[in-house]
Amino acid sequence: MKVGIIGSGGREHAICHSINKSKKINKIYCFPGNAGTSKIAENIDINFDEFEKIKDFILEKKIDLVIVGPEKPLVDGITDYLESYNIKVFGPNKIASKLEGSKIFTKEICKKYNIPTANFGIFKNKIEANIFLDKSNHPIVIKADNLAAGKGVYICENKDQSNQAVKEIFEGKFGKAENVLIEEFLKGEEMSFFIITDGSSFQSFGTAQDHKRVLEGDKGKNTGGMGAYSPSRLISQELEKKILNKIINPTLKAIRDLKTHYKGFLYAGLMINNNEPYLIEYNVRMGDPECQTLLPKLESDLYEILNACCESNLDKIKIQWNKKKSLCVVLCSKGYPDKYKKNVIIKNLNNLNLETDDYLFHAGTIKKDTHILATGGRVLNFVSLSDSFAKARNKIHKQINNLNWEDGFFRKDIGFKVIDK
Ligand code: AMP
Numbered sequence: 001m002k003v004g005i006i007g008s009g010g011r012e013h014a015i016c017h018s019i020n021k022s023k024k025i026n027k028i029y030c031f032p033g034n035a036g037t038s039k040i041a042e043n044i045d046i047n048f049d050e051f052e053k054i055k056d057f058i059l060e061k062k063i064d065l066v067i068v069g070p071e072k073p074l075v076d077g078i079t080d081y082l083e084s085y086n087i088k089v090f091g092p093n094k095i096a097s098k099l100e101g102s103k104i105f106t107k108e109i110c111k112k113y114n115i116p117t118a119n120f121g122i123f124k125n126k127i128e129a130n131i132f133l134d135k136s137n138h139p140i141v142i143k144a145d146n147l148a149a150g151k152g153v154y155i156c157e158n159k160d161q162s163n164q165a166v167k168e169i170f171e172g173k174f175g176k177a178e179n180v181l182i183e184e185f186l187k188g189e190e191m192s193f194f195i196i197t198d199g200s201s202f203q204s205f206g207t208a209q210d211h212k213r214v215l216e217g218d219k220g221k222n223t224g225g226m227g228a229y230s231p232s233r234l235i236s237q238e239l240e241k242k243i244l245n246k247i248i249n250p251t252l253k254a255i256r257d258l259k260t261h262y263k264g265f266l267y268a269g270l271m272i273n274n275n276e277p278y279l280i281e282y283n284v285r286m287g288d289p290e291c292q293t294l295l296p297k298l299e300s301d302l303y304e305i306l307n308a309c310c311e312s313n314l315d316k317i318k319i320q321w322n323k324k325k326s327l328c329v330v331l332c333s334k335g336y337p338d339k340y341k342k343n344v345i346i347k348n349l350n351n352l353n354l355e356t357d358d359y360l361f362h363a364g365t366i367k368k369d370t371h372i373l374a375t376g377g378r379v380l381n382f383v384s385l386s387d388s389f390a391k392a393r394n395k396i397h398k399q400i401n402n403l404n405w406e407d408g409f410f411r412k413d414i415g416f417k418v419i420d421k
């Protein structure tokens with residue numbers, strides 16, 4: 001079988017690595033991939049917003065299954081587009097992808113189906129929003145409706161900050177804004193909860209916790225994710241049951257009530273307070289870097305699982321996992337998430353001595369001649385599995401020290417809640 005993977009991050013390298021383990025696979029193409037995927041797949045220099053070029057290539061090479069990694073092409077309707085040419089695609093369609101593409105769409109589903117989430121209001125202009133903010137308690141959360149690559153969320157400590165957030169959103173900082181979403185600030189601990197579904201049945205696909213802030217102690221600016229670990233320390237059978245009953249099932253029903261279905265990974269960003277789950281947001285894809293921690297724990301054939309989803313046969317598949325603890329540390333370019341140098345050589349990559357249960361997934365890298373260059377803010381994902389999170393993290397730190405990349409930095413405290421007391 002031939003598989004195409006759309007995307008170029010650590011998540012897509014992890015997917016590529018997992019798919020490559022299947023005996024059924026004889027060729028993988030990545031659109032456009034990175035230096036890591038180029039070792040196991042053929043990177044095709046087509047970006048994920050070039051739907052027509054991707055379609056032409058897939059048809060020409062007779063690719064059997066396409067897996068979409070990032071949210072942007074899903075929200076823009078790549079699944080519907082490719083399926084209209086009879087291409088098999090793993091990833092939700094445009095309507096279902098509104099769960100991530102529009103925060104207001106999701107909030108309205110929560111209201112209609114009684115899904116626990118932060119209380120909220122939707123305001124059409126600055127004046128209405130500011131009148132509401134005048135009588136609200138802070139902290140309060142202000143969000144742009146549309147996709148904003150994780151940047152359209154403001155946690156505001158006082159009225160000046162909240163007025164400023166509303167101003168920036170309506171001034172178009174995250175694209176044209178017709179509404180702003182204002183939410184109650186939820187207390188508790190966050191957890192990422194994943195399922196996979198073919199539209200009629202679904203299965204849990206693990207839990208993780210990520211570290212979004214750039215500085216140790218979860219401080220500083222938000223990033224795409226500085227590290228993660230799986231499983232979350234919060235998960236229990238009882239909590240999982242609540243999440244499925246109160247959040248996942250009603251959401252999938254809401255999508256069916258729209259006369260469509262959800263096929264793909266669904267990632268629920270949850271706040272857990274007193275063992276009760278509240279939905280913060282949905283993502284219509286795997287998390288990055290959560291995916292890098294989850295897939296190495298998977299013992300079943302990923303290709304078979306995804307293909308079964310596309311053939312509405314997921315209920316015939318048993319998904320098996322190992323019980324190890326998995327941790328990922330992201331090595332970033334110095335300066336990220338602000339300005340950083342591009343096309344910097346990463347030396348010593350060949351000196352790394354990865355052992356069983358150690359993985360290196362590339363993100364913002366390209367191969368040029370014999371060199372690997374860092375091109376992105378998040379550059380390399382070091383993942384390790386062990387019987388304890390502490391051991392996994394120690395193994396990773398050893399690897400990063402061996403690499404000794406002077407233009408990079410990383411957070412040394414990934415997993416502190418499950419490691420450091
Ligand atoms: P989102 O893009 O909606 O996931 O928001 C980004 C981050 O902002 C989340 O991971 C949370 O850390 C935080 N956040 C969003 N909404 C809330 C809320 N209502 N209460 C507390 N924190 C929130």
Ligand code: GLY
Nearest residue numbers: 210225287288289
């Ligand atoms: N790790 C957060 C995300 O993938 O959105």
